[in-house]
Amino acid sequence: MNQYEKSEQPPTASKTKYASRTELKVAIEELRAAFPLANSVVTDPDALKTHGSSEHSYHPAAPHAVIVRPTSTEDVVKVVNIARRYRVPITPYSGATSLEGHFSGYESISICLDMSGMDKIININVDDADLTCQAGARWEDINHVLKDKNIPLFFPLDPGPGATIGGMVGTGCSGTNAVRYGTARAEWFLNLTVVLPNGRVVKTRRRARKSAAGFDTAKLFIGAEGTLGIVTEATLRLTPVLPTKVAMAQFPDVQKAVSAVQEILQSPQGPHIQCIELLDDHMMDAINTAGFVDKPYPIEDTLFFKIQGDTASAKLASDVVRSIATKHGSSRFQFASTDHEAEEMWQNRKYALMSSLASHPGLRCWTTDVCVPVSRLPELVYETKKDLKECGLHSTIVGHVGDGNFHALILFDREHEFDTASGAVHRLVHRAVALDGTCTGEHGVGLGKKEYLIDELGENTVELMKTVKKAIDPLNIMNPGKLYPDENDKPYH
Amino acid sequence: MNQYEKSEQPPTASKTKYASRTELKVAIEELRAAFPLANSVVTDPDALKTHGSSEHSYHPAAPHAVIVRPTSTEDVVKVVNIARRYRVPITPYSGATSLEGHFSGYESISICLDMSGMDKIININVDDADLTCQAGARWEDINHVLKDKNIPLFFPLDPGPGATIGGMVGTGCSGTNAVRYGTARAEWFLNLTVVLPNGRVVKTRRRARKSAAGFDTAKLFIGAEGTLGIVTEATLRLTPVLPTKVAMAQFPDVQKAVSAVQEILQSPQGPHIQCIELLDDHMMDAINTAGFVDKPYPIEDTLFFKIQGDTASAKLASDVVRSIATKHGSSRFQFASTDHEAEEMWQNRKYALMSSLASHPGLRCWTTDVCVPVSRLPELVYETKKDLKECGLHSTIVGHVGDGNFHALILFDREHEFDTASGAVHRLVHRAVALDGTCTGEHGVGLGKKEYLIDELGENTVELMKTVKKAIDPLNIMNPGKLYPDENDKPYH
CATH class of the missing domain: 3.40.462.10 (FAD-linked oxidases, C-terminal domain)
Incomplete structure (x- = not known):
């Protein structure tokens, strides 16, 4: 018997098997035990619905099965480990400002990982013009804090009001300042702390402004819409405020x-x-x-x-x-x-x-x-x-x-x-x-835009994205159903 | 019998099996047949040695087995397909200005893919300030052409003299202008044409300045040192020449x-x-x-x-x-x-x-x-x-x-x-x-710097890089031995 005969299905099988209703129930009980504080684990049906849909987008939305509110990277590791054990999808959620259904629930069995409580600024290095914060911090709040402290620096990515750093990484955001400062895909994220689907924590870099030490793994998560891992902290590069x-x-x-x-x-x-x-x-x-x-x-x-x-x-x-x-x-x-x-x-x-x-x-x-x-x-x-x-x-x-x-x-x-x-x-x-x-x-x-990806990028490029996705998240627990087009998808138009 | 029993070894086996001497000989014959023009396929021992080492670096260098000189993306596909069939390593080579042994030969069995003949500028869009060229073009030549045509734009990445676009992508280069314009990891490469290890050709994007259509697959190849695929063309963003x-x-x-x-x-x-x-x-x-x-x-x-x-x-x-x-x-x-x-x-x-x-x-x-x-x-x-x-x-x-x-x-x-x-x-x-x-x-x-990667980035981050590498290049034919530290590596210091 070789190593693959042990597993339930070969790793290349395309249809993902998620938790049964019974397994989901057990997973939620484990989440409750791991997060005993009030409001850390929520199953109120109204909340599950509102956390799974946006009033400004018109894509089919399902409610989540449970909302979990972590306060640290370690908390996120706990959630990911439970999710992986029971094969429960995880959808990250924070500013809820996105428009293309990014935080929709998955077939009523998903964990909504509400990162909005992880909004602390961890430190500010004025001399090096960088700042480290949790992923739920809002870009506007960060800039207000810098202004209040009389630090003449700011973070120039300016998507919609209310957007958070984690969501900004996920969508590869930009905004009105992009003509001068570029987008999230430039070099504004010096370092990301990410919890991978296997429960391991990576820091993509150290704090130097530049590095040529291999391809920049931070860039994998920028624009990946939470499908490759959960960003929990980020070191941001700042720039001088100008008149x-x-x-x-x-x-x-x-x-x-x-x-x-x-x-x-x-x-x-x-x-x-x-x-x-x-x-x-x-x-x-x-x-x-x-x-x-x-x-x-x-x-x-x-x-x-x-x-x-x-x-x-x-x-x-x-x-x-x-x-x-x-x-x-x-x-x-x-x-x-x-x-x-x-x-x-x-x-x-x-x-x-x-x-x-x-x-x-x-x-x-x-x-x-x-x-x-x-x-x-x-x-x-x-x-x-x-x-x-x-x-x-x-x-x-x-x-x-x-x-x-x-x-x-x-x-x-x-x-x-x-x-x-x-x-x-x-x-x-x-x-x-x-x-x-x-x-x-x-x-x-x-x-909302999945059905256009092959037309825009070609089959080989989309296949390359899926190859990376499958390698990093073989169980497909990270925000499934988003970003990567699938033969089974029905177009919305 | 499941699908894995058919293959010679399970796909996770860590030691790569490359072409035998006999297979290598056949592969070289196939290359000669595919590239009949004079000097397209070279096995002169002196050339094999000089193409595998640099006088400015001090890392152990092996000669290549053969040098191949493609002139088009289609040519590169031919080489990659032959290399894959016989499991022959491919090392891309162009400006030969790198200092850390990037283009060293691999155990005298590697194909040196000499891209320096692919140095054409394909088109210049002055209105959109972008330019498409082959990967062997030198950044200095590109800027000279723009100047000669009285186009007041330039490409601001300025690594060492003689560096080519493909090598600049591979090392994630920068230079003296980086303090103002950022590095190769910013948004200067709008689109890359890449031949993947499986022989397929991808274009990572279209020509818009910005895109939020998933993670940017171009970024995978920036800093990957030719270990994930061969960059054959690039669309560069240009910027105004200023006094x-x-x-x-x-x-x-x-x-x-x-x-x-x-x-x-x-x-x-x-x-x-x-x-x-x-x-x-x-x-x-x-x-x-x-x-x-x-x-x-x-x-x-x-x-x-x-x-x-x-x-x-x-x-x-x-x-x-x-x-x-x-x-x-x-x-x-x-x-x-x-x-x-x-x-x-x-x-x-x-x-x-x-x-x-x-x-x-x-x-x-x-x-x-x-x-x-x-x-x-x-x-x-x-x-x-x-x-x-x-x-x-x-x-x-x-x-x-x-x-x-x-x-x-x-x-x-x-x-x-x-x-x-x-x-x-x-x-x-x-x-x-x-x-x-x-x-x-x-x-x-x-x-030269492999042995420091785990100390700098941590085991999990290096493992993430290797996971991506294995998924995209499961046969490990793309510039093996570079970038990713391996337990078998002997430190040079």
Whole structure:
């Protein structure tokens, strides 16, 4: 008898066998024994449901079987060991801001590992500009703490409000600052502490800024959506806070706005651009209608800028930005002259979702994102607006235009227009992939984008991802059903 | 009988079985048939030896069995398929500039896959600031072509002269520009074409600047030193060429120089710093002695800067740099006032190895690199200089001090001082790891740093790397013997 005859099934068998109902019950009892504190192990049906679904995503969601709230890496090891013993799926959960069904329950048998209590900052090294925290810490809280301590450093990844470090690693997030600072896939995570499916704890690196000691195992977990292990701590690289000016420029059309963006970013002033956000005419209309502004804006395709640097450099950069914008046909260019005005101007960008909803009471909003090479962005925007108009849907568009990343906020009647909205999202993604782009620039795959991965990356690349997944998580207990397309998946569109 | 009984050995068996001499001969015949052009398949003993060793590294080197020169991805697929069929190891080779034995032959049975003929630029997208090339292209040639075409963009990773894109991916390279632009592990490689050990070709992404479509499989190959597959093409992200000023500041000691660096990088002028290089007093002495300069420099620990930006911003940044340097005790601060002077000043940094050798005729030079958090750099430098002095070795030190990356150029008599030099390197690495650093900041692991990986990363992290390796390359044909420590390895120190 060789070693494989002992196991129940050969390791390559494709259908995963999870805990039976009886085994699940025993596993939950073991979790209760391991976490005796009140509210550490929760099976309240309402909580199981709300922890398994998001009001802003529209993918089929199942409730979890149990919620567990760890407070340390050792706690997570305990949970993973119990999960592995009984083959219970684990879905990590923290900020619950993701949009593609990443934290949906799995067939009502999953453990929801609620990391939101693991939100401590462990230490700050001001001299080396780095910081170590638990994975449930929110990026906004981290930056507030640094500000309160008068440390002139910040962590520049800025996804949606409420996002946590663990979730930001999982989705490979970015945000408005990515044009200047790159994304989660750059070098902002110096070191991750991860509990692997086998219960072992790895630290991916030490604290040096650079290392050439093999491939960077941290990068395996960035964008893996919790399918390869549970991130419990992270050492973040910080960067100096710089003075910032806010400006906006309006354009007769998106092509002209994008041409201006390309010239600005390739000019010697490019490095001073912290953010360039595109809000289309519909979005500007929604901002006016929602009533969040003192004085309505002209309804045109608009760029919002953050320009950084000391007063003299920012002044020079601003002059160059204005002159390039004018050259490309900008009809209106405006600087925020006070901090209050800058904040108001920028909030119009930040509250895009809220404005879109407020301008169309009673409708729901399906937010989706794609990303294409910047030169292909105008074509993507035009075709998408035409398509949405033809199928009678209202939609606003906001984009991290410096990166070619584009969000459509599609408004629809939940009862009568769900299929229409779903179809429009589907065609948008195919359009982006056909333009040499990606099905998601920053929201991730989750359940919602799985069906596009082979089209975008090719079968061999997806197979490579699955090979890594199978090797690290042979029992498929880590957030199963997400990210990797499977022949058995039914498309949602 | 289950599926595993059919195979010669269970897939987890640790000792790899490679081609017998007879099988190797057949494999070489098949290579000759597949590549009939002259000089495509070479078995000349001198070439096999020189392609398997480097005059600047001191690790045990074996010759290859055959050199193959592909010109396309399809050619590489042919080689990989033949290699897999006969279980012949493949070692990629191109710039041959690496220092840690990465391209050493394996037990005289390896195929040296000489990629240096695959050096074409395939296309340049100026609007999107990206470029696609074959893996054998040199970074310097790419930047020359861009300059010749008057395209004001460049690729900012700048390892040693002669390095090629494939090798730069393999070692996860960086260089003097890393303080401003990050390393190969950031987002400079948008897409890689890779031939996997199973002969399949993957493209890791499309051409969008950002993607959140799963973990980035390109990152698997960055720093994997050719152990997971052969990179054949790459899409590189480019960045605008900015005007640059060169300056130098001299300090009474390394601690003061490092304190100045920390304050400069965390100031609002930090983003204007393209490079900060530390040359210790011995290095300055070597530059004077080697006679490459018109006028000798004072012999002190010295920082060389590149400051970037338009004239006004660079002027302001330079004033701030000078003032911070003075505050931290800089005795002498000098700007290059002409382009010629700037070039000469910077070349003193670039020719560090040459100067070190020229100043001590007859000696060899063992170049090694480590990296620590910047705040720990002075301690590392002091302890290392003390150690080298105690064992009677001459050495110069140059460092990418903004990243805490440190190169020791240890001069030794090949016949009488090899063991002394080797011991000093060994202690230097242990010292760096003990200071929360890494055994290599940019040179990579190869043969020379394998023995430190478990100490630095821990057994679980190394095991994770090996798990990925085994899953992707179960026959262990891709550059075996490099990077991953093995119980059977004998330490070199």
